[in-house]
Every structure is written in C-alpha cells, then in structure tokens.
Amino acid sequence: MTDHLILGAKILGETTADLVLRDGKIATLGADTAAPREGVPLETIDATGLIALPGMVDLHTHLREPGREDAETVETGSRAAALGGFTAVHAMANSSPVADTAGVVEQVHRLGLESGWTEVHPVGAVTVGLAGENLAELGAMAESSAQVRMFSDDGICVHNPVLMRRALEYVKSFDGFVAQHAQEPLLTEGAQMNEGCVSSVLGLPGWPAVAEEAIISRDVLLAQHVESRLHVCHVSTKGSVEIIRWAKERGIDVTAEVTPHHLILTEEMVRSFNPVYKVNPPLRTAEDVQALREALADGTIDVVGTDHAPHPTQLKECEWHQAAMGMTGLETALSVVQHTMVETGMMDWRRFAEVTSVRPAEIARHGHQGRPLAVGEPANLILVDPQARRTVRPEEHATKGRNSPFSGMELPGRVHSTFLAGHRVVADGALQTSLTGREAD
Amino acid sequence: MRHLLSTADLSHSDALSILDTAEEMSAVATREVKKLPTLRGRTVVNLFFEDSTRTRISFEAAAKRLSADVMNFSAKGSSVSKGESLKDTVQTLEAIGADAIVMRHWASGAAAQLAASGWTDCAVVNAGDGTHEHPTQALLDALTLRRGWAAGRGHGPRGTDLTGMRVLIVGDILHSRVARSGVWLLNTLGAEVGLVAPPTLLPVGVEQWPVSVHYSFDEALASGPHAVMMLRVQAERMGGAFFPTPAEYTRRWGLTDERLARVERLNGPGGDGAMILHPGPMNRGVEISAAAADSPLNRVLDQVSHGVSVRMAVLHLLLSQSHDDGSSA
Numbered sequence A: 001m002t003d004h005l006i007l008g009a010k011i012l013g014e015t016t017a018d019l020v021l022r023d024g025k026i027a028t029l030g031a032d033t034a035a036p037r038e039g040v041p042l043e044t045i046d047a048t049g050l051i052a053l054p055g056m057v058d059l060h061t062h063l064r065e066p067g068r069e070d071a072e073t074v075e076t077g078s079r080a081a082a083l084g085g086f087t088a089v090h091a092m093a094n095s096s097p098v099a100d101t102a103g104v105v106e107q108v109h110r111l112g113l114e115s116g117w118t119e120v121h122p123v124g125a126v127t128v129g130l131a132g133e134n135l136a137e138l139g140a141m142a143e144s145s146a147q148v149r150m151f152s153d154d155g156i157c158v159h160n161p162v163l164m165r166r167a168l169e170y171v172k173s174f175d176g177f178v179a180q181h182a183q184e185p186l187l188t189e190g191a192q193m194n195e196g197c198v199s200s201v202l203g204l205p206g207w208p209a210v211a212e213e214a215i216i217s218r219d220v221l222l223a224q225h226v227e228s229r230l231h232v233c234h235v236s237t238k239g240s241v242e243i244i245r246w247a248k249e250r251g252i253d254v255t256a257e258v259t260p261h262h263l264i265l266t267e268e269m270v271r272s273f274n275p276v277y278k279v280n281p282p283l284r285t286a287e288d289v290q291a292l293r294e295a296l297a298d299g300t301i302d303v304v305g306t307d308h309a310p311h312p313t314q315l316k317e318c319e320w321h322q323a324a325m326g327m328t329g330l331e332t333a334l335s336v337v338q339h340t341m342v343e344t345g346m347m348d349w350r351r352f353a354e355v356t357s358v359r360p361a362e363i364a365r366h367g368h369q370g371r372p373l374a375v376g377e378p379a380n381l382i383l384v385d386p387q388a389r390r391t392v393r394p395e396e397h398a399t400k401g402r403n404s405p406f407s408g409m410e411l412p413g414r415v416h417s418t419f420l421a422g423h424r425v426v427a428d429g430a431l432q433t434s435l436t437g438r439e440a441d
Numbered sequence B: 001m002r003h004l005l006s007t008a009d010l011s012h013s014d015a016l017s018i019l020d021t022a023e024e025m026s027a028v029a030t031r032e033v034k035k036l037p038t039l040r041g042r043t044v045v046n047l048f049f050e051d052s053t054r055t056r057i058s059f060e061a062a063a064k065r066l067s068a069d070v071m072n073f074s075a076k077g078s079s080v081s082k083g084e085s086l087k088d089t090v091q092t093l094e095a096i097g098a099d100a101i102v103m104r105h106w107a108s109g110a111a112a113q114l115a116a117s118g119w120t121d122c123a124v125v126n127a128g129d130g131t132h133e134h135p136t137q138a139l140l141d142a143l144t145l146r147r148g149w150a151a152g153r154g155h156g157p158r159g160t161d162l163t164g165m166r167v168l169i170v171g172d173i174l175h176s177r178v179a180r181s182g183v184w185l186l187n188t189l190g191a192e193v194g195l196v197a198p199p200t201l202l203p204v205g206v207e208q209w210p211v212s213v214h215y216s217f218d219e220a221l222a223s224g225p226h227a228v229m230m231l232r233v234q235a236e237r238m239g240g241a242f243f244p245t246p247a248e249y250t251r252r253w254g255l256t257d258e259r260l261a262r263v264e265r266l267n268g269p270g271g272d273g274a275m276i277l278h279p280g281p282m283n284r285g286v287e288i289s290a291a292a293a294d295s296p297l298n299r300v301l302d303q304v305s306h307g308v309s310v311r312m313a314v315l316h317l318l319l320s321q322s323h324d325d326g327s328s329a
C-alpha cells in the first residue's frame, strides 16, 4: 500500500497543514512530516489551495441493485460516490427484491465490499416488501454481516401509525433508527408537483405541504412517546422545518435531512414540463428553499442526503405524468451545497463537514467515518478545490443515470481527491483504483 | 407564432390576429365553395391520445377547408398504450411527412413537451392536454363573446377586444383545461372574469389568478355578468368526493330554470339577457337545465361553427407563415 504525503492542505478550510496517510490512518498532521518508509512508495500531493475535509457520508442513495441494473449498479453508483467525495453511502431498500431480509442486505453489502470505491451500507426495509403491512426481519438484518442500523421504506411512507410505532420501538433493541419518507398517501394520490400557484396554472395534481408535515408531526410525537430515534428523510417544506425545530426544543430524538436539489431548485422549474424536475418530495417554493437553507445552517436540519435516484432515459423521456420520480445527485452534491450554503455565507467548511460527514456518520453509528482530521484517525477524507468552476454534463458522470436537474448549470467546487481508508480512489478528479484493485474502464 | 400550446403565452396582438383571421374564415364558410387553397400539399395529423370526436372533427373540417391533407391517428388503444413512446409515435408521423401535429393528450404538458423536445419540426397545436389548457376552445369562446360584445356596441368585431365585458365561468375549475385557457385569454383581451365553483373544485393557488372568485352562483349573478359560461361536470367527479350529490350540485351551481330567469333579465351585451356558453356536450339536468340548454341566449351551436373558423385561422397562421420564411416568432 502506498503512503501519501499531502502538502499544504487547508484543514476544514482553516489552517494549512501537511498530512501523511499511512496504513489507513492519518499518521502525522502538521509540519513534522514523517520520513518515507523503507520499501513503501510515497506519493506526494501538492494540495496548495485545496481544502481537506472528512469523506462525505450519504444517508440516502438509491443504488438500484439488485433488480434495476439498467438504472445503476453497486459498482457504478460506488464510482459516482467516490467521484462525488463520499467515503460511505447508504443504499436504500427499494431494490427488487426489496432489501427486507438478511440475504438481500448481505448481498448488497458484499457487492459494495467487492467494488471498493466507497463503503456501501445497506438500509433495511421497515416492512416486508415495502408493503406497509408487516414488519420485516429487522433483527436479522441488524445481526447480519451488513450490520444494518438504518431502516426505511423510502419511496413509500410507513403511514400506518401502529406499524410506525412498533418499528420505532423494535429498533431500540439494537440502537437502530427509522428513516421516514413522510408522505401521507391519501393526500397525495396521483400527485405530480407541489400544490400551489404553479400547479394551479399547469393543471398538474398538487402535492400539498401538509401531506409531509402531517406525517412528521405524528412521527415526532410517536418517537417521543416510545423514546426512540426518528430520522426524517428529505425535508422539503418550511412547515416541516418548524415542526422539527419544535420537536428538537422538546428534546425529542429526531434528526432531519435535506437534499441538495431542495436547497436550490423551486417548483418554477416544472413550468417547462421537463420530467427531469419530477421528484419525490416535489420541488417546492422559494420560501421553502430559504427555510431549508436556514435550518441546515442552524442545525434544525442535521444532514445533507443526496436521494441520488438514477433512472434509465426512457423513464424520463416521456409525459410528465408517466415519468419516474427522482434525480441523480452523488456527483453534484458538494457543488450544490457549496453554492447554496458556503458561497452565500450561511456556513463555513467546518459546518459543511458536520452536515455532510460528521452528523450522518454519528446518526448511522459509523465510528470510523466523519471523524476529526487528527493523528490516529481513519484516513477517510477528501481534498476539495473550492475555486474550481464547472458546467454540469450528465453524460460525463459515472452514474448510469443521466437525469441530473443541474445539467448545463455552472457550479463551484470540485472533488480533487478521495481517500478511502488511506487508499486514493480518486485523484485529480478521476477514478484511480479501488480498494479491491478495480480500475475505472 | 411557431406553435399554439397555451393561451397564457398569447400576446394581445397574437390573440387579435387569430380572432380577426377567424372572422375571415367564417366568411368562407358562407360561400358556396367552402374551400381555400392555402394549405394545399401540407399535411395535418390529428394525434389523439384521448377520445374527442367533436374536437377531432372540428380540426379535420378546418384543415380540409384549407385544402390540407388530413391524417387521423387515434393513439388510444393502439400500440401507444402498449408502451410505444410519444417520441417514437411523433417521429413516425414526421417521417410520414406531417407539417403540423394537432395533439389531444390526457397528460398535462404533453403538447409543451412535444414542442420543446426536438423530436419533430412540425408545428404543434395543443388540442387539449390533461387539465392544463385547451387554447382553441378558449379562442372559439372568445370569438363568440366578441361577436356578441361588438354587436351590442353597434360595430363589427374585427380589431376589437373584450374590454369592459364581464364573464362568469361556472363549474369544475380545478379539472378544467377550458377554464384555464379561458381565464388567461379573456384576461388578455380585457374582460373581467369571475369564477363560480364549490371550493373543492377550485385549485389551491387560484387566489393568484386574475379573476374574482365566488362560491355562490346567485351572488355572482348579482354582479351583472354579460356572459355566463357553464362547464361540464364530469361523471367521475360525482362520486361524492368533491360535492355530496349531483342534485346538490345542480341546486347550488347549476343553471336552473330559476337562474335562467335571472340571466334573461340581466343586461347582456345588447341589453337583452346575458349570453350563455357551454363547451359541450351538455349534461342536461345537471349543470344546465333543458330550458337553459335550448334558450335563445345559448350560443352553443355558434360555438361549434366558430370552432372550425378558429382552427382554420390557427392552422393557416402556423403553416402558411412557417412555409413562407421558415422563421419562428
């Protein structure tokens, strides 16, 4: 294994230091760089102008395998993750078959290990087949080699209140948590976009904010009642933010996530009827976007989760009604958060590291991710060039999905290098070799 | 004008030019030979993803009176419903040599997507897309209203708009593409539009529209409209989810015999009762009583003939212009 000497990186965008990465850990940090070791190659990286951050951790990724390998595979999604600066991703359970048994989560976990571009942590389904009727074998998934702690029926809301209560209770036995996709199903039957001024003009069935807020209200009270951990996926409305803020003030153990696209895009995009903007939850209003940014800055929202949702072209090249919901996001997340949060002065890079790495790793209980950049810590880290500017070109992305809503936009920032357990999987913005020796083709 | 997708993006002068051209086309219909040679050699395809014999026949008559070749492609129950994409269908039609595609689709936005897609160079005419828009219906309604309004002021309709005219649109606004297209166009033409509907059949966001909103039909009639446009109530809305029963709907929002008597006493454009419009087909006894359906104030048959004139005007303006210089406006 190669040692790495990183020269002149700004740690969390603050002080400049040199780092040596050795045996998967940060061996030295500061001026006193260690001498090269006999027989071990040393790669020196000039990191002038680059910021060193802990590797990003995504709590919300759709890798599509098993079942929809035409949309994405663990391999292609892992590559996209590494390029996007993620050293860990959480693969949502809505594959086919659904990840509702130890067998499926172990399969996904093993595929991730074999790829070796990023850590792949499967999310277990809350209910069998995401059907919302019976609890899946949560304990078996927790005890499997995948060590699942995060459970979600994402894409579908666990709307039965009794079942949600039981799930919240049950996961306490192994310090797990339930990540809820908050969407009241009857209020959103056939819904196509945010309900409001724009939907009234476009004649698309509306998706009211209250359908999200009603479930979040109920769930924070359930979490309080049974004293369990609730995570709210992709918060998209100002009202949801207010409910979560209220719950946190009361000491309820709730964490919340926002996607990059909800930090930047609004329902106005839907006027084009271009299905690339069709997503669940839908793009909301400018007022919602502003509330989400403030909530992410002040800690009401804990993390950024991409909700990376690749789809084959034909599922987006069709009528809006028939198009699939979802957008890719792994390879643009850093840029969008830099653009919306850092360059607006709403957060610094230290807070960026908290919302993209430290907090998600804490929530998922990964002790080796989201760690401080300090001697002895695991070398899961990235180097970012904040000065870079690039135009998003989905056809150049490593994900199979071409459904990026940022296509053609110029965004700041670029992931220069990604180190996974001290191994440089991305160098100068390009894939190198994976931990398992795979090469980009 | 390259396409006709929505009345929201029609300027005042575009709208007047279509209406004035439609007046010319109406004159053709009264001649012995009802045909113009303008679109000889051009091909118009009626691509219907949703049944609507009335609209299709109207477009077909319009294209034929302009000497165009017409192909009807009913995509309902064809390969399209079995997974053939809109893209493939449209590219096939273009390969066959279509110059214009008149499309009726059940999905809101389908016409706009087609025009923006780059899949075809055809002119696209939106013949109704989901619950979004139905611009030629709004134009034929405007032609009908303008005839009445101009006659009441003692001059011809050409070059005039609807400034000062008060129009009520009554019924299921939420699901109505006719209402949406009507609101934008009538507003552009200077009319004051009032909407009358149960709150369950008004979209959230309607407060931002350039209209007044009434829950009570009787209060709205008291505001002295010059025209009342009744919308059809779709059978699938009657299941109890939007209003309790059809009978209650009729009592509160129907043009009943009692309300017809009030409409007859209103100061219409000519001072002799307000105009009654309906996009058809009428549900007699539901949103409109038999007497109101057969009233001399009812312009529903004028609307049908104006539909052909307006569609002739639209096809003429889209195809003869693009034929001449290829430029788009």
Ligand SMILES: [Zn+2]
Residues within 6 Å of the ligand: A154, A155, A156, A181, A233, A234, A280, A281
């Ligand atoms: Zn979701």
